[in-house]
Amino acid sequence: xxxxxxxxxxxLTLAGCQIPGFTAKNPARxxxxxxxxxxxxxxxxxKVAVLALNATNVEVDVRETxxxxxxxxxxxxxxxxxPAAVTTAALVQTKLQMPEEAHRFARQLGVDALIVVFITxxxxxxxxxxxxxxxxxxxxxxxxxxxxxxSTLAIERVYDSDVKTVADQVxxxxxxRDAGKSVMGDREYLRVMSKYMxxxxxxxxxxxxxxxxxxxxxxxxxxxxxDNTKSTRETEAExxxxxxxxxxxxxxxxxxxxxxx
Numbered sequence: 001x002x003x004x005x006x007x008x009x010x011x012l013t014l015a016g017c018q019i020p021g022f023t024a025k026n027p028a029r030x031x032x033x034x035x036x037x038x039x040x041x042x043x044x045x046x047k048v049a050v051l052a053l054n055a056t057n058v059e060v061d062v063r064e065t066x067x068x069x070x071x072x073x074x075x076x077x078x079x080x081x082x083p084a085a086v087t088t089a090a091l092v093q094t095k096l097q098m099p100e101e102a103h104r105f106a107r108q109l110g111v112d113a114l115i116v117v118f119i120t121x122x123x124x125x126x127x128x129x130x131x132x133x134x135x136x137x138x139x140x141x142x143x144x145x146x147x148x149x150x151s152t153l154a155i156e157r158v159y160d161s162d163v164k165t166v167a168d169q170v171x172x173x174x175x176x177r178d179a180g181k182s183v184m185g186d187r188e189y190l191r192v193m194s195k196y197m198x199x200x201x202x203x204x205x206x207x208x209x210x211x212x213x214x215x216x217x218x219x220x221x222x223x224x225x226x227d228n229t230k231s232t233r234e235t236e237a238e239x240x241x242x243x244x245x246x247x248x249x250x251x252x253x254x255x256x257x258x259x260x261x
Contacts, residue, residue: 069205126191133155
C-alpha cells in the first residue's frame with residue numbers, strides 16, 4: 001500500500017500537480033543567475049554613488065536601504081560604487097539640499113553620477129510592498145554648474161509581493177541567492193524585509209538599466225543631452241533635508257518629519 005501511494009505521489013509530482021503537504025522546488029530563472037553589464041559605462045559613467053531618501057509618511061531606515069542598494073549595484077559589471085556609509089555621512093556634513101543639489105553633490109564625492117532612490121511606498125509586513133523612484137544625476141561640471149541639464153533618466157515602480165508575478169520573481173531571486181540553505185526556504189525573502197529589499201534593489205536596477213538602453217541616452221560628465229520632453233513620471237522629484245534619518249524627501253516637493261515635531 002505504501003509503495004503504491006509513493007508511486008502515485010511521484011507520478012503526480014512529475015506531472016506538475018500540487019499535492020497537499022508537498023511543495024515543489026521553485027526553479028531558478030536565468031535572469032537572476034547573473035547581472036548584465038551596466039549600459040551607463042557606454043556613456044562614461046563608471047563610478048557612481050547611491051543615496052536612498054524617504055518619500056513616505058512612515059519610518060524607513062534609509063541608511064540600511066542605501067547600503068542594500070549599493071551592495072546590489074556593486075554586482076553589476078562595469079561599475080565602481082562609492083561606499084554608502086560615506087555617501088550618507090558626506091551629505092550630512094555638507095548640508096546640501098537634496099535632490100536639488102544632487103549634481104553638485106556627485107561632483108564633491110568625485111563620482112561620475114549619483115543615483116537617488118526615493119522610497120515612495122513602504123509596507124514591511126506580510127506580503128511586503130515597496131515603491132521606488134530611481135533618478136540619475138550626472139556630476140556637475142567644474143566651470144559652470146548652471147549648464148548642467150537635469151537628468152531625464154528615471155523610473156518609478158511598485159514591487160508588491162501580493163501580486164503573483166512579483167511573488168514568483170521574488171522566489172526565483174531567492175533560489176539564486178541560495179535561499180535553500182535557510183529553514184524558511186524562499187519564503188525568507190517574502191517575510192524578512194531586509195531580504196525583500198535586496199530583491200527590490202536588484203529588480204529596480206535591472207529595470208533602470210533597461211530603460212537607459214531603450215532610450216539610448218547621451219550622458220556626459222557635466223552635460224546631458226536628450227529630448228526635452230518629460231512624462232509625468234519623469235517630473236523632477238524635489239525636496240528633502242540633509243539629515244535623511246530625520247525627514248523625508250517627497251516627489252511632490254513636500255517635506256515630512258518622520259519623527260514627530
